Amino acid sequence: MMSSSRSSLAFWLRLVLVAFIFAALEIYGRFYADPAFMSPPSGIFRAFVERILPEPKIIEALFLCVLQIAAAYGLSILFGTLTGLLVGATSFSRSAFFPIVLLLFAIPQVSLLPLVILFFGLGPAAKIAFGFSHGVFPIIMNVVAGMRDVKELHLRAARSMGASRSETIRHVILPHAVPSLFTGLRLGMTMTLLGVILAELYVSTGGVGYYTRLFAENYNPAPLFALIGCLAVIAILFNELVRLAEKRLTPGLRRSAALTNLVKE
């Protein structure tokens, strides 16, 4: 266990490093860089206040982006978990179906993006579909892996106690798979974001992708970076959401750390 003085030292060190990077970017952006390609952090912040916030269309685009990510992610969780449970249920179903999942996952999906746009059109549906097709695989794979790695000893113990097949699944296999499920959910989140934003950048008639291209093609880096910063914040917020859910829902992570130390000492 790290002492509190050491962890606060780590915090300050981290802060100093981040401040140093910002200062370096500021100096480089202000005195050395070509303003057509780069803007110092202060310029980006000014652009955020002056060019992004007052523009209702951009705010609307960002809001739509959040909705698309949420929809794609929701579908990924629902479909990914269910498929994972079905595929991972028995070693037979796993050996029958898991190779299909692995094969589909191996396809570089970007190459299918034009097809997705063709199918789902230029609107949000294509972004949701592409985000979903990215997010669903990590979830399936981790649910299957979590169910497969259940300890033989736990299964044998449950059987010796007279557990039925469904009781074993409910009280042994599923709880065992929870940490792995959350690994899948975190990876799935990252992939969903990637999918939605890729689709946005590829074709968009008024979404975040449209404005990104607009600013980039006009050599206007300050609002471009401000917009990218907004996407980064959205990504961080979604990831935090998953992390909080993980902390609350993983059995065994619920207990207090203080109690652990008390007993182990």
Next chain:
Amino acid sequence: MSESAISIRNVSQRYGDAGAPDSVLALDDISLEVRKGEFVCLLGPSGCGKSTLLNVIGGLFKPTSGTCHVAGRLVDGSPHPDKIAFVFQESTLFPWYSIIENFRIALKFQGIPQSEWDDRAMQALKAVGMSSFASHYPDQLSVGMRQRVNMARGICVETDILLMDEPFAALDEQTRMVLGEDLSQLLAATGKTIVFVTHSLAEAVFLSDRIVVMSARPGKIKTIIDVNEAHPRSPDFMLEPRFSELRNECYALLRDEIRSTMAAQRDPQSAGA
């Protein structure tokens, strides 16, 4: 002689199909009677089929041939949780459940009505001196504490027969000794029939009424040694000359077996299982 609780007749167990190159004969024609209330240790080199035999008795494995009766009932590859409880290594506690939840789930699996769960669990935890840790999670306890709880879980289901598969293997020697003493006392009070798998000579002599010494693969019964000493046993028993004599006798019997197992393990064809 009192009636027999477990009756094993001509049990053989083969992994893989006979004749296949990776097929292993784990048990070869084992016959054994265990009397009611008796504490029997299965002692042998690792890989001799001790655990396999235990799993056959507990109905977790179906023997390739032969029969096993427990309390007059044929056990044929399906567990009888109302008659038989298993205690495995301490890591068998489900880490996602707290201690009390681990007990509840064991009792639920066994089909005990819910109203009895907590009383029985607390009673068993009290018996091993762990009742104040009911709401802890297994990984918050030390290994020795976990095994205490795990033993209590096996006892709280109140079966006549307890099968213990190297329950103390992951413990350090001091903890082993203390838990062994506790076990001897606990069990003297309950009158359960116990089959205990171990490869610790001292443990076998200290705990058992009879020690079944098994030979290296294919597992056969080499000798059965009687330990005439009443339960519960005090640690003083370990200081008696008879204790060392018995232990040396076991060691002498096992030595050759251990050597031949080690020789066999160098040959990849016969390793495994």
